[in-house]
Amino acid sequence: xxxxxxxxxxxxxxxxxxxxxxxxxxxxxxxxxxxxxxxxxxxxxxxxxxxxxxxxxxxxxxxxxxxxxxxxxxxxxxxxxxxxxxxxxxxxxxxxxxxxxxxxxxxxxxxxxxxxxxxxxxxxxxxxxxxxxxxxxxxxxxxxxxxxxxxxxxxxxxxxxxxxxxxxxxxxxxxxxxxxxxxxxxxxxxxxxxxxxxxxxxxxxxxxxxxxxxxxxxx
Amino acid sequence: xxxxxxxxxxxxxxxxxxxxxxxxxxxxxxxxxxxxxxxxxxxxxxxxxxxxxxxxxxxxxxxxxxxxxxxxxxxxxxxxxxxxxxxxxxxxxxxxxxxxxxxxxxxxxxxxxxxxxxxxxxxxxxxxxxxxxxxxxxxxxxxxxxxxxxxxxxxxxxxxxxxxxxxxxxxxxxxxxxxxxxxxxxxxxxxxxxxxxxxxxxxxxxxxxxxxxxxxxxx
DNA sequence: AATTAAATTTAGACAAAGCTAAATAATAAA
DNA sequence: TTTATTATTTAGCTTTGTCTAAATTTAATT
Ligand SMILES: [Mn+2]
Ligand SMILES: [Mn+2]
Ligand SMILES: [Mn+2]
Ligand SMILES: [Mn+2]
Numbered sequence: 001x002x003x004x005x006x007x008x009x010x011x012x013x014x015x016x017x018x019x020x021x022x023x024x025x026x027x028x029x030x031x032x033x034x035x036x037x038x039x040x041x042x043x044x045x046x047x048x049x050x051x052x053x054x055x056x057x058x059x060x061x062x063x064x065x066x067x068x069x070x071x072x073x074x075x076x077x078x079x080x081x082x083x084x085x086x087x088x089x090x091x092x093x094x095x096x097x098x099x100x101x102x103x104x105x106x107x108x109x110x111x112x113x114x115x116x117x118x119x120x121x122x123x124x125x126x127x128x129x130x131x132x133x134x135x136x137x138x139x140x141x142x143x144x145x146x147x148x149x150x151x152x153x154x155x156x157x158x159x160x161x162x163x164x165x166x167x168x169x170x171x172x173x174x175x176x177x178x179x180x181x182x183x184x185x186x187x188x189x190x191x192x193x194x195x196x197x198x199x200x201x202x203x204x205x206x207x208x209x210x211x212x213x214x215x216x217x218x219x
Numbered sequence: 220x221x222x223x224x225x226x227x228x229x230x231x232x233x234x235x236x237x238x239x240x241x242x243x244x245x246x247x248x249x250x251x252x253x254x255x256x257x258x259x260x261x262x263x264x265x266x267x268x269x270x271x272x273x274x275x276x277x278x279x280x281x282x283x284x285x286x287x288x289x290x291x292x293x294x295x296x297x298x299x300x301x302x303x304x305x306x307x308x309x310x311x312x313x314x315x316x317x318x319x320x321x322x323x324x325x326x327x328x329x330x331x332x333x334x335x336x337x338x339x340x341x342x343x344x345x346x347x348x349x350x351x352x353x354x355x356x357x358x359x360x361x362x363x364x365x366x367x368x369x370x371x372x373x374x375x376x377x378x379x380x381x382x383x384x385x386x387x388x389x390x391x392x393x394x395x396x397x398x399x400x401x402x403x404x405x406x407x408x409x410x411x412x413x414x415x416x417x418x419x420x421x422x423x424x425x426x427x428x429x430x431x432x433x434x435x436x437x438x
Numbered sequence: 439a440a441t442t443a444a445a446t447t448t449a450g451a452c453a454a455a456g457c458t459a460a461a462t463a464a465t466a467a468a
Numbered sequence: 469t470t471t472a473t474t475a476t477t478t479a480g481c482t483t484t485g486t487c488t489a490a491a492t493t494t495a496a497t498t
């Protein structure tokens with residue numbers, strides 16, 4: 001099926017919001033895509049027509065199996081381009097999302113498979129997110145939790161769930177990246193901030209907001 | 220100025236057709252872009268509004284200096300992506316044009332300059348066409364002529380002027396590529412076909428059509 | 439110079455993707 | 469269970485880029 005760029009962006013956004021299998025709401029999708037609910041309703045009708053989503057008035061949106069397959073292809077392209085930009089062109093992780101948002105729409109199986117080979121068939125992208133293979137399968141991520149809910153003391157950073165430039169730039173400034181090892185020094189109940197310690201660095205206190213978006217697993 | 224993909228394709232096509240400085244006709248542009256003359260007229264009005272072209276009814280189209288600058292940026296992106304695809308992803312020269320046609324529309328100075336560095340700042344693309352630098356300057360190509368007009372006997376292939384898959388595939392089949400050295404054995408007046416000889420290979424006769432599109436210079 | 443042919447433009451329509459404002463449905467509060 | 473609030477949809481309009489058919493201009497031929 002031949003999708004427009006807009007349709008691809010919708011399908012990917014629905015995939016992202018559809019954690020598990022609960023329906024995605026019109027408003028949530030509008031917010032995610034920085035558009036208006038009325039526009040989402042319009043597009044929902046088109047995507048239903050193309051059998052990429054299940055949609056009934058007022059009932060929210062879910063991807064069909066076909067839609068999910070499509071979404072995974074787009075996610076694959078997005079994440080592989082991110083890897084390319086970071087690994088080969090030396091971009092930093094907060095710069096690549098925007099560019100990948102455009103590169104992901106160049107549709108060519110051959111291109112993307114060769115790109116994957118060229119990169120050594122990576123399985124996670126620069127933000128720690130898994131990359132679907134050519135068949136849409138991804139390594140199920142090793143168990144990870146947001147830093148604010150971690151119970152172990154010694155942890156390693158495995159991903160960032162919010163990928164805004166603002167958060168990533170903050171983490172850069174503090175020297176936190178994928179693979180960074182850290183120790184929880186204290187929880188402060190007042191604002192749920194967390195004090196952490198990385199090797200060779202003075203300890204540092206981060207807000208709950210930040211902690212929620214750093215994914216970790218026990219070391 | 221922020222151009223749409225369609226506008227970029229028009230500007231690039233006008234640049235391509237505007238050999239020297241003669242105006243590009245509506246019909247020629249429509250044919251080049253595989254669209255209809257009426258659509259070209261519509262777009263001409265928009266591009267004039269954006270000061271990218273000079274255009275008066277019935278008088279044809281020429282790029283303004285601003286338009287030429289824009290065109291050179293697009294050409295730069297196109298040709299650098301072609302280099303990437305051939306040099307890094309092992310595509311062959313007849314496969315890359317289509318893909319570059321899409322990749323060229325990802326607008327990022329930083330991306331394209333890093334890509335250029337990554338590729339070693341190449342100055343010609345896989346078809347022998349010069350690549351504009353970041354300032355829009357290109358090495359003026361060494362003098363070259365179409366094979367059908369060459370007077371020297373021993374020649375080297377420097378570029379292909381028609382880049383259709385059909386021609387490139389034909390050249391592949393015959394073992395002709397950039398840098399190939401050949402000798403003219405005979406001209407046949409009947410159909411202007413040309414017999415050529417490459418080292419270690421039996422001689423071979425090519426049509427005028429083909430010869431017109433192989434650019435060569437004396438060895 | 440008049441006529442024919444070719445090139446170009448205009449008029450009117452359509453599909454895609456978006457918007458605002460108004461209407462309707464679903465949910466939450468009183 | 470009414471009432472108020474929030475979520476969603478509908479209606480109508482806009483922009484971009486395309487098309488066909490008709491009109492007009494320019495160029496080429498008698
Ligand atoms: Mn995108
Ligand atoms: Mn990512
Ligand atoms: Mn293009
Ligand atoms: Mn080329």
